[in-house]
Amino acid sequence: MDIKSAEFxxxxxxxAKCPQRPIPEYAFIGRSNVGKSSLINMLTxxxxxxxxxxxxxxxxxINHFVINNNWYLVDLPGYGYAKVSKSSKKKFQKFxxxxxxxxxxxxxxxxxxxxxxxxxxxxxxxxTYLGINEIPFGIIxxxxxxxxxxxxxxxxxxxxxxLLKTWEELPPYFITSSSKKIGQDEVLNFIDATNxx
Ligand code: GTP
Ligand code: MG
Numbered sequence: 248m249d250i251k252s253a254e255f256x257x258x259x260x261x262x263a264k265c266p267q268r269p270i271p272e273y274a275f276i277g278r279s280n281v282g283k284s285s286l287i288n289m290l291t292x293x294x295x296x297x298x299x300x301x302x303x304x305x306x307x308x309i310n311h312f313v314i315n316n317n318w319y320l321v322d323l324p325g326y327g328y329a330k331v332s333k334s335s336k337k338k339f340q341k342f343x344x345x346x347x348x349x350x351x352x353x354x355x356x357x358x359x360x361x362x363x364x365x366x367x368x369x370x371x372x373x374x375t376y377l378g379i380n381e382i383p384f385g386i387i388x389x390x391x392x393x394x395x396x397x398x399x400x401x402x403x404x405x406x407x408x409x410l411l412k413t414w415e416e417l418p419p420y421f422i423t424s425s426s427k428k429i430g431q432d433e434v435l436n437f438i439d440a441t442n443x444x
Pocket of ligand 1: 278279280281282283284285286298299300301302303304305306307323324325326389390391392393423424425426427
Protein backbone atom coordinates (compact mmCIF):
# COMPACT_ATOMS: atom_id res chain seq x y z
CA MET A 248 0.00 0.00 0.00
CA ASP A 249 1.26 3.48 -0.82
CA ILE A 250 0.89 6.22 1.74
CA LYS A 251 -0.46 9.17 -0.21
CA SER A 252 -1.36 11.27 2.79
CA ALA A 253 -1.02 11.09 6.56
CA GLU A 254 -2.50 13.82 8.72
CA PHE A 255 -2.93 14.43 12.42
CA UNK A 256 -6.62 14.81 13.29
CA UNK A 257 -7.09 15.24 17.05
CA UNK A 258 -5.81 14.27 20.51
CA UNK A 259 -8.04 13.66 23.47
CA UNK A 260 -8.69 11.52 26.52
CA UNK A 261 -12.35 10.85 25.83
CA UNK A 262 -13.43 8.14 23.43
CA ALA A 263 -16.68 10.02 22.83
CA LYS A 264 -14.68 12.90 21.33
CA CYS A 265 -12.70 10.75 18.90
CA PRO A 266 -13.35 11.46 15.20
CA GLN A 267 -16.71 10.19 14.06
CA ARG A 268 -16.09 9.12 10.46
CA PRO A 269 -17.07 5.47 10.07
CA ILE A 270 -13.75 4.34 8.61
CA PRO A 271 -11.63 1.47 9.97
CA GLU A 272 -8.96 2.20 12.51
CA TYR A 273 -5.90 0.47 13.92
CA ALA A 274 -4.51 1.24 17.36
CA PHE A 275 -0.99 0.77 18.64
CA ILE A 276 -0.61 -0.17 22.28
CA GLY A 277 2.20 -1.52 24.43
CA ARG A 278 4.64 -0.57 27.12
CA SER A 279 5.97 2.97 27.30
CA ASN A 280 9.04 3.44 25.13
CA VAL A 281 8.43 0.29 23.05
CA GLY A 282 8.26 2.43 19.90
CA LYS A 283 4.55 3.01 19.13
CA SER A 284 4.93 6.61 18.00
CA SER A 285 8.13 5.85 16.07
CA LEU A 286 6.33 3.05 14.24
CA ILE A 287 3.59 5.44 13.12
CA ASN A 288 6.26 7.73 11.67
CA MET A 289 8.04 4.84 9.99
CA LEU A 290 4.87 3.39 8.46
CA THR A 291 3.79 6.77 7.11
CA UNK A 292 7.27 7.88 5.98
CA UNK A 293 7.01 10.98 8.18
CA UNK A 294 9.75 12.12 10.54
CA UNK A 295 7.62 13.56 13.29
CA UNK A 296 3.96 13.02 12.60
CA UNK A 297 3.72 11.34 16.01
CA UNK A 298 5.84 12.74 18.84
CA UNK A 299 8.56 10.43 20.11
CA UNK A 300 11.03 10.60 22.96
CA UNK A 301 13.85 8.63 24.53
CA UNK A 302 12.04 9.03 27.84
CA UNK A 303 9.02 6.81 28.50
CA UNK A 304 5.64 8.46 29.00
CA UNK A 305 5.77 10.79 25.99
CA UNK A 306 2.37 10.00 24.48
CA UNK A 307 -0.33 10.91 26.99
CA UNK A 308 -3.50 11.01 24.91
CA ILE A 309 -5.43 9.16 22.23
CA ASN A 310 -4.05 10.55 18.95
CA HIS A 311 -5.84 10.05 15.66
CA PHE A 312 -4.12 10.22 12.28
CA VAL A 313 -6.02 9.81 9.03
CA ILE A 314 -4.20 7.89 6.34
CA ASN A 315 -4.97 8.19 2.62
CA ASN A 316 -8.14 9.89 3.75
CA ASN A 317 -9.75 6.51 4.37
CA TRP A 318 -8.50 4.88 7.56
CA TYR A 319 -7.17 5.91 10.95
CA LEU A 320 -4.00 5.06 12.80
CA VAL A 321 -4.18 5.65 16.54
CA ASP A 322 -1.23 6.35 18.80
CA LEU A 323 -1.91 5.61 22.46
CA PRO A 324 -0.04 6.19 25.71
CA GLY A 325 2.06 3.30 26.91
CA TYR A 326 1.24 1.13 29.86
CA GLY A 327 3.64 -0.09 32.51
CA TYR A 328 5.41 3.18 33.07
CA ALA A 329 6.27 3.15 36.76
CA LYS A 330 6.98 6.86 37.21
CA VAL A 331 3.43 8.19 36.83
CA SER A 332 1.38 8.65 40.00
CA LYS A 333 -1.21 6.09 41.06
CA SER A 334 -4.09 8.45 40.35
CA SER A 335 -2.90 9.25 36.85
CA LYS A 336 -2.38 5.54 36.24
CA LYS A 337 -6.01 4.91 37.21
CA LYS A 338 -7.24 7.70 34.94
CA PHE A 339 -5.12 6.31 32.13
CA GLN A 340 -6.52 2.85 32.58
CA LYS A 341 -10.04 4.19 32.47
CA PHE A 342 -9.72 6.19 29.28
CA UNK A 343 -7.79 3.47 27.53
CA UNK A 344 -10.23 0.74 28.51
CA UNK A 345 -13.11 3.02 27.50
CA UNK A 346 -11.41 3.45 24.16
CA UNK A 347 -10.98 -0.28 23.58
CA UNK A 348 -14.42 -1.21 24.81
CA UNK A 349 -16.39 1.54 23.07
CA UNK A 350 -14.63 2.44 19.87
CA UNK A 351 -16.79 1.03 17.09
CA UNK A 352 -14.34 1.86 14.29
CA UNK A 353 -11.54 -0.19 15.86
CA UNK A 354 -10.80 -2.92 13.32
CA UNK A 355 -7.72 -4.28 15.03
CA UNK A 356 -5.28 -3.53 17.84
CA UNK A 357 -1.56 -4.07 17.51
CA UNK A 358 0.34 -4.89 20.67
CA UNK A 359 3.94 -3.75 20.34
CA UNK A 360 6.65 -5.68 22.16
CA UNK A 361 10.38 -5.11 22.18
CA UNK A 362 11.94 -8.06 20.34
CA UNK A 363 14.80 -8.15 22.85
CA UNK A 364 12.59 -8.84 25.85
CA UNK A 365 11.15 -12.02 27.32
CA UNK A 366 7.34 -12.13 27.15
CA UNK A 367 6.15 -9.73 29.85
CA UNK A 368 3.09 -10.49 32.01
CA UNK A 369 1.66 -7.00 31.37
CA UNK A 370 1.65 -7.60 27.59
CA UNK A 371 0.26 -11.13 27.85
CA UNK A 372 -2.45 -9.84 30.20
CA UNK A 373 -3.34 -7.08 27.79
CA UNK A 374 -3.72 -9.64 24.99
CA THR A 375 -6.02 -11.67 27.23
CA TYR A 376 -8.04 -8.51 27.89
CA LEU A 377 -8.36 -7.92 24.13
CA GLY A 378 -9.42 -11.53 23.65
CA ILE A 379 -12.11 -11.26 26.35
CA ASN A 380 -13.41 -8.14 24.62
CA GLU A 381 -13.31 -9.87 21.23
CA ILE A 382 -10.96 -7.30 19.78
CA PRO A 383 -8.78 -8.81 17.05
CA PHE A 384 -5.11 -8.13 17.58
CA GLY A 385 -1.71 -8.65 16.08
CA ILE A 386 1.75 -8.44 17.62
CA ILE A 387 4.44 -6.11 16.34
CA UNK A 388 7.96 -6.89 17.48
CA UNK A 389 9.92 -3.63 17.57
CA UNK A 390 13.58 -2.57 17.54
CA UNK A 391 14.71 -5.48 15.35
CA UNK A 392 17.83 -3.45 14.49
CA UNK A 393 19.07 -4.20 18.02
CA UNK A 394 19.51 -7.95 17.43
CA UNK A 395 21.12 -10.20 14.86
CA UNK A 396 18.76 -12.22 12.62
CA UNK A 397 19.42 -15.49 14.47
CA UNK A 398 18.65 -13.88 17.83
CA UNK A 399 15.43 -12.38 16.44
CA UNK A 400 14.38 -15.79 15.22
CA UNK A 401 15.05 -17.27 18.65
CA UNK A 402 13.19 -14.52 20.50
CA UNK A 403 10.14 -14.72 18.24
CA UNK A 404 10.01 -18.53 18.40
CA UNK A 405 10.13 -18.34 22.19
CA UNK A 406 7.37 -15.72 22.25
CA UNK A 407 5.18 -17.91 20.05
CA UNK A 408 5.79 -20.88 22.34
CA UNK A 409 4.63 -18.87 25.34
CA LEU A 410 1.56 -17.61 23.46
CA LEU A 411 0.56 -21.15 22.51
CA LYS A 412 0.26 -21.98 26.19
CA THR A 413 -2.84 -19.76 26.34
CA TRP A 414 -3.97 -19.31 22.76
CA GLU A 415 -5.06 -22.01 20.33
CA GLU A 416 -3.77 -20.05 17.39
CA LEU A 417 -1.05 -17.51 16.99
CA PRO A 418 -2.08 -13.95 16.16
CA PRO A 419 -0.56 -12.39 13.05
CA TYR A 420 2.83 -10.98 13.96
CA PHE A 421 5.40 -8.70 12.37
CA ILE A 422 9.07 -7.96 12.92
CA THR A 423 9.89 -4.28 12.60
CA SER A 424 12.50 -1.64 13.10
CA SER A 425 11.56 2.00 12.82
CA SER A 426 15.15 3.15 12.62
CA LYS A 427 16.06 0.68 9.87
CA LYS A 428 12.63 0.71 8.20
CA ILE A 429 12.07 -3.01 8.55
CA GLY A 430 8.56 -4.43 8.25
CA GLN A 431 6.87 -1.41 6.68
CA ASP A 432 5.39 -3.28 3.69
CA GLU A 433 4.35 -6.26 5.79
CA VAL A 434 2.36 -4.19 8.27
CA LEU A 435 0.85 -1.87 5.65
CA ASN A 436 -0.15 -4.74 3.37
CA PHE A 437 -1.80 -6.52 6.27
CA ILE A 438 -3.76 -3.38 7.13
CA ASP A 439 -4.69 -3.02 3.48
CA ALA A 440 -6.04 -6.57 3.40
CA THR A 441 -8.01 -5.96 6.63
CA ASN A 442 -9.46 -2.76 5.14
CA UNK A 443 -10.79 -4.77 2.23
CA UNK A 444 -12.53 -7.40 4.35
P1 GTP B 1 5.44 6.34 24.91
O1 GTP B 1 4.75 7.37 24.07
O2 GTP B 1 6.22 6.93 26.01
O3 GTP B 1 4.52 5.26 25.37
O4 GTP B 1 6.59 5.62 24.00
P2 GTP B 1 6.46 5.00 22.52
O5 GTP B 1 6.09 3.57 22.62
O6 GTP B 1 5.61 5.86 21.66
O7 GTP B 1 7.99 5.06 22.06
P3 GTP B 1 8.68 6.11 21.05
O8 GTP B 1 8.24 5.87 19.65
O9 GTP B 1 8.57 7.48 21.59
O10 GTP B 1 10.22 5.58 21.12
C1 GTP B 1 10.88 5.44 22.35
C2 GTP B 1 12.37 5.38 22.10
O11 GTP B 1 12.72 4.19 21.38
C3 GTP B 1 12.91 6.54 21.27
O12 GTP B 1 14.18 6.88 21.78
C4 GTP B 1 13.03 5.96 19.89
O13 GTP B 1 14.02 6.58 19.10
C5 GTP B 1 13.42 4.52 20.19
N1 GTP B 1 12.98 3.62 19.13
C6 GTP B 1 11.73 3.47 18.64
N2 GTP B 1 11.71 2.55 17.66
C7 GTP B 1 12.97 2.11 17.51
C8 GTP B 1 13.59 1.15 16.66
O14 GTP B 1 12.99 0.50 15.80
N3 GTP B 1 14.91 0.94 16.84
C9 GTP B 1 15.65 1.59 17.77
N4 GTP B 1 16.94 1.31 17.87
N5 GTP B 1 15.11 2.52 18.58
C10 GTP B 1 13.79 2.77 18.46
MG1 MG C 1 4.43 7.46 22.09
